[in-house]
Amino acid sequence: MTDPNLENRTPEAPASEPSPATPQNNPEDDSSIVGITHEDVNNVIDALEAGDENSVREQVADLHFSDAADLMERLGPDHRRAMLEATHDILDPEFFTELDETVRDEAVDIIGLEAMAGVVAELDTDDAIEILDDLDHHEQQQVLGAIPEADRTLIEEGLAYAEYTAGRLMQRDFMAVPQFWTVGETIDFMRHSAEHDEWSLPDVFYDIVVVDPKHKPVGTIPLSTLLHNKRPVRVSDIMHEEMKIVPVDMDQEEVAFLFRQRDLVSAPVVNADGRLIGMITIDDVVDVIDEEAEDDIMRMGGLTEDDLYSATLATAKSRFTWLFVNLFTALLAANVIALFQHSIEKVVALAVLMPIVAGMGGNAGTQALTVAVRALATKELTASNALRQIGKEGLVGVINGILFALLMGGVAWLWFGSPTLGLVIGLAIVANLIVAGLAGATIPIALQRAGVDPAIASSVFLTTITDVVGFLVFLGLGTALLM
Amino acid sequence: MTDPNLENRTPEAPASEPSPATPQNNPEDDSSIVGITHEDVNNVIDALEAGDENSVREQVADLHFSDAADLMERLGPDHRRAMLEATHDILDPEFFTELDETVRDEAVDIIGLEAMAGVVAELDTDDAIEILDDLDHHEQQQVLGAIPEADRTLIEEGLAYAEYTAGRLMQRDFMAVPQFWTVGETIDFMRHSAEHDEWSLPDVFYDIVVVDPKHKPVGTIPLSTLLHNKRPVRVSDIMHEEMKIVPVDMDQEEVAFLFRQRDLVSAPVVNADGRLIGMITIDDVVDVIDEEAEDDIMRMGGLTEDDLYSATLATAKSRFTWLFVNLFTALLAANVIALFQHSIEKVVALAVLMPIVAGMGGNAGTQALTVAVRALATKELTASNALRQIGKEGLVGVINGILFALLMGGVAWLWFGSPTLGLVIGLAIVANLIVAGLAGATIPIALQRAGVDPAIASSVFLTTITDVVGFLVFLGLGTALLM
Numbered sequence: 001m002t003d004p005n006l007e008n009r010t011p012e013a014p015a016s017e018p019s020p021a022t023p024q025n026n027p028e029d030d031s032s033i034v035g036i037t038h039e040d041v042n043n044v045i046d047a048l049e050a051g052d053e054n055s056v057r058e059q060v061a062d063l064h065f066s067d068a069a070d071l072m073e074r075l076g077p078d079h080r081r082a083m084l085e086a087t088h089d090i091l092d093p094e095f096f097t098e099l100d101e102t103v104r105d106e107a108v109d110i111i112g113l114e115a116m117a118g119v120v121a122e123l124d125t126d127d128a129i130e131i132l133d134d135l136d137h138h139e140q141q142q143v144l145g146a147i148p149e150a151d152r153t154l155i156e157e158g159l160a161y162a163e164y165t166a167g168r169l170m171q172r173d174f175m176a177v178p179q180f181w182t183v184g185e186t187i188d189f190m191r192h193s194a195e196h197d198e199w200s201l202p203d204v205f206y207d208i209v210v211v212d213p214k215h216k217p218v219g220t221i222p223l224s225t226l227l228h229n230k231r232p233v234r235v236s237d238i239m240h241e242e243m244k245i246v247p248v249d250m251d252q253e254e255v256a257f258l259f260r261q262r263d264l265v266s267a268p269v270v271n272a273d274g275r276l277i278g279m280i281t282i283d284d285v286v287d288v289i290d291e292e293a294e295d296d297i298m299r300m301g302g303l304t305e306d307d308l309y310s311a312t313l314a315t316a317k318s319r320f321t322w323l324f325v326n327l328f329t330a331l332l333a334a335n336v337i338a339l340f341q342h343s344i345e346k347v348v349a350l351a352v353l354m355p356i357v358a359g360m361g362g363n364a365g366t367q368a369l370t371v372a373v374r375a376l377a378t379k380e381l382t383a384s385n386a387l388r389q390i391g392k393e394g395l396v397g398v399i400n401g402i403l404f405a406l407l408m409g410g411v412a413w414l415w416f417g418s419p420t421l422g423l424v425i426g427l428a429i430v431a432n433l434i435v436a437g438l439a440g441a442t443i444p445i446a447l448q449r450a451g452v453d454p455a456i457a458s459s460v461f462l463t464t465i466t467d468v469v470g471f472l473v474f475l476g477l478g479t480a481l482l483m
Numbered sequence: 484m485t486d487p488n489l490e491n492r493t494p495e496a497p498a499s500e501p502s503p504a505t506p507q508n509n510p511e512d513d514s515s516i517v518g519i520t521h522e523d524v525n526n527v528i529d530a531l532e533a534g535d536e537n538s539v540r541e542q543v544a545d546l547h548f549s550d551a552a553d554l555m556e557r558l559g560p561d562h563r564r565a566m567l568e569a570t571h572d573i574l575d576p577e578f579f580t581e582l583d584e585t586v587r588d589e590a591v592d593i594i595g596l597e598a599m600a601g602v603v604a605e606l607d608t609d610d611a612i613e614i615l616d617d618l619d620h621h622e623q624q625q626v627l628g629a630i631p632e633a634d635r636t637l638i639e640e641g642l643a644y645a646e647y648t649a650g651r652l653m654q655r656d657f658m659a660v661p662q663f664w665t666v667g668e669t670i671d672f673m674r675h676s677a678e679h680d681e682w683s684l685p686d687v688f689y690d691i692v693v694v695d696p697k698h699k700p701v702g703t704i705p706l707s708t709l710l711h712n713k714r715p716v717r718v719s720d721i722m723h724e725e726m727k728i729v730p731v732d733m734d735q736e737e738v739a740f741l742f743r744q745r746d747l748v749s750a751p752v753v754n755a756d757g758r759l760i761g762m763i764t765i766d767d768v769v770d771v772i773d774e775e776a777e778d779d780i781m782r783m784g785g786l787t788e789d790d791l792y793s794a795t796l797a798t799a800k801s802r803f804t805w806l807f808v809n810l811f812t813a814l815l816a817a818n819v820i821a822l823f824q825h826s827i828e829k830v831v832a833l834a835v836l837m838p839i840v841a842g843m844g845g846n847a848g849t850q851a852l853t854v855a856v857r858a859l860a861t862k863e864l865t866a867s868n869a870l871r872q873i874g875k876e877g878l879v880g881v882i883n884g885i886l887f888a889l890l891m892g893g894v895a896w897l898w899f900g901s902p903t904l905g906l907v908i909g910l911a912i913v914a915n916l917i918v919a920g921l922a923g924a925t926i927p928i929a930l931q932r933a934g935v936d937p938a939i940a941s942s943v944f945l946t947t948i949t950d951v952v953g954f955l956v957f958l959g960l961g962t963a964l965l966m
Contacts, residue, residue, distance in 0.1 A: 035740065066745060070744075074865060074867040074868050187710055190707075204705045227709075229674070229677070230678075261547075261553075262547070283748070283765075286765070286768075289773065289776075297776070297783070300783070301849055302853070303854065306854065307854060312878045320886065323846055326843070327843065327890070330843065334838065334839055341831045341832075341835065348824045351831075351837075354834075355813060355838060356813040356816075356817055358838065359812075364802070366784055367784060374777065379518060379553075380791055382524075384525070385558075396799045399799040400803055400806060404810065
């Protein structure tokens with residue numbers, strides 16, 4: 001335990017009732033700790049339907065902006081509009097940064113560009129850029145025109161950096177000091193600046209960057225380290241020189257990897273000349289980590305994006321493409337079956353059992369595929385271990401292939417009274433599970449090398465292969481051994 | 484820009500060569516910025532195969548512990564053992580916290596429990612607990628026995644908290660001050676403690692907790708706020724009272740949700756009496772966010788865990804169960820087909836086309852399922868919008884069902900020259916896509932209500948439904964209209 005002995009030092013402190021200023025103090029009251037409840041949502045819906053704007057305003061005013069954003073997302077489109085119209089003048093500007101992109105588009109349409117400019121002007125530059133980025137060029141210009149010059153320049157600079165790079169994530173406000181300063185000078189400078197409001201320090205920050213005369217970062221100092229040291233100590237004597245510096249054009253996935261790999265809380269961002277131009281903090285990186293995982297999950301599920309908040313028609317449209325591509329796969333497989341129509345007419349059991357062979361291959365392949373896609377995303381699967389992983393998946397296919405061949409071969413034999421049919425399905429299962437394992441590991445690796453996102457395209461290729469191989473081997477062997 | 488005008492203040496600073504102390508300064512040198520390269524791995528493998536232990540030690544000694552852990556993970560099992568045997572005495576104790584669980588188990592076996600006790604003794608309590616947690620009870624006792632009393636007590640207390648709760652995530656070292664202290668007293672206290680080494684402050688921390696005489700948190704102060712204020716200011720005047728307090732038994736998913744929702748960097752943890760007992764910091768939460776996303780991805784892919792580093796046999800075994808469950812699904816579907824053997828013998832085109840109907844349903848259902856599973860995990864899908872979401876998925880099924888019915892109906896008509904067959908497959912596709920949309924949204928919601936993880940079980944139920952409905956409607960209609 002690392003706190004001073006409090007009991008001995010608090011003679012004049014008031015007795016002990018729980019302070020009314022900290023209602024979240026009660027750990028039993030779960031609702032106040034995390035998010036909003038179903039009841040909160042229903043209360044707002046009731047007020048909206050009763051047309052009681054005052055009640056809606058009161059309820060929303062009590063919420064943290066994140067919770068207010070969640071509340072709005074949980075409403076249907078009509079209620080969303082009504083809530084926003086009733087409350088947009090009392091909402092914290094950060095409310096809009098917490099909204100899902102689809103819902104935010106709606107919100108901009110409802111409150112109008114002028115009101116949006118007022119919101120954007122009050123946000124940190126990185127949040128402002130995030131919101132502006134979703135608008136079209138004409139709308140951007142209108143909003144920017146209503147923002148004070150100094151902020152506008154920073155925001156325009158931010159928008160000039162490529163999407164999904166460090167430049168978009170960074171905060172332009174930061175605390176930098178020259179190498180020869182002392183701890184005391186640094187603290188005085190911070191106090192002085194805060195007092196005279198001469199330049200805007202970020203609201204909350206965690207590290208001070210030490211820079212050389214060319215304004216290149218040479219070290220960082222966590223604030224806690226600054227406070228551990230005496231006033232005359234030089235910052236250059238306590239700075240961490242092994243800090244990680246982020247180039248402004250670094251991909252955001254790389255930034256996220258770096259923060260995770262080094263457990264960073266913030267990192268300096270430099271331009272092409274190596275000069276310090278911003279800081280990235282962990283809260284922005286958490287959003288990136290969330291997004292990347294979300295993207296992987298969505299793409300592997302055959303979606304281009306999370307469409308929870310999209311309108312029905314937009315959702316149907318965005319999903320059509322994936323289903324259309326898969327239809328070709330299915331038609332290809334159907335053509336393979338058509339080759340064996342004659343065999344199926346004679347031994348209809350082949351038609352009964354063939355989906356089992358294809359399906360087992362698909363499931364086993366998806367297992368191998370999921371591991372590979374995820375490991376590529378986390379950089380755990382690289383050129384160094386790719387071949388080993390493919391070989392391992394092939395072996396796993398051999399082992400499970402043999403087990404399921406015995407199992408399913410026995411079932412088929414008993415069901416249709418034909419040991420040969422059991423043999424045919426057993427052999428087909430072994431073959432298809434081996435192919436599924438090899439393909440499941442190879443396809444994502446090959447796609448990544450070809451510069452294609454493995455999460456988005458792997459499963460079409462995999463299903464094509466496991467369906468075609470499954471039907472071909474099973475029906476082919478059936479034709480050869482049973483006719 | 485928020486830094487003092489440096490150029491005017493640096494007369495005595497040295498000219499301008501890039502400091503040799505900061506080799507990471509060059510943004511072009513990508514390899515030094517993020518992780519290790521394929522070449523690094525190959526160099527170590529070459530040295531291992533040449534039996535050149537000194538070279539291995541030198542190469543590993545140059546790496547950050549996270550990179551050294553990545554390097555080891557990319558080696559095959561034999562090389563892993565050789566690397567660890569050559570280098571375990573020079574590795575940073577934190578190296579072991581960065582290893583994947585499977586690889587860490589191997590590492591414990593290789594270096595032995597005694598060496599492991601030395602490692603654990605040097606770690607922060609939360610990291611020590613993470614490592615001990617993977618050991619069996621007997622091994623835990625052996626390691627704990629070799630750890631100094633004070634640390635051992637903290638670690639044993641930590642192990643007593645339930646897995647996946649705040650108690651396991653929290654750091655036991657923190658900085659707490661009484662309400663009536665001033666900024667100056669707080670800073671002096673930190674300097675004094677650091678100097679006299681009287682109690683162990685955490686290495687790096689971001690917030691100070693202000694506590695009442697009962698040791699209950701009443702506010703937090705970011706260090707940057709402390710530094711913005713003058714020495715005589717009272718901490719109670721600048722503290723944030725709307726902080727979020729985490730009960731020690733809060734589920735780690737809830738903790739992660741809270742940190743994301745409020746963009747927190749650290750939060751105080753309290754016991755059942757509301758007394759401050761620890762702090763959770765964002766780096767631990769990032770790990771949780773990663774894990775949760777990873778779990779969802781793995782489970783939806785039919786895996787119980789990420790088995791990238793597991794041995795082949797262990798991998799095959801862990802995947803068997805999922806495939807076995809899916810085999811029952813496939814057999815159920817096969818039984819449906821078997822009901823219509825007579826029809827298939829007469830119109831073999833039914834056998835050719837039936838996998839298309841089932842497959843389209845499976846793909847469309849997976850889209851609806853993925854959105855629902857993810858939205859449940861992020862708390863975006865709740866009782867408030869569940870019915871609306873199910874209704875929407877049904878409608879999406881109607882729209883895409885009609886489109887693909889027209890498309891595939893036309894193809895079947897042209898292919899087999901039978902307009903009735905086109906009608907049969909069209910109707911079957913509409914029916915199956917509507918069922919798929921409804922089931923894809925309903926199954927995860929129902930499983931979550933029943934207390935089952937929707938990510939793990941949803942897809943088996945879905946495939947069963949889309950296969951059975953697909954085959955039943957298509958073959959049933961075919962029998963009715965074509966015989």
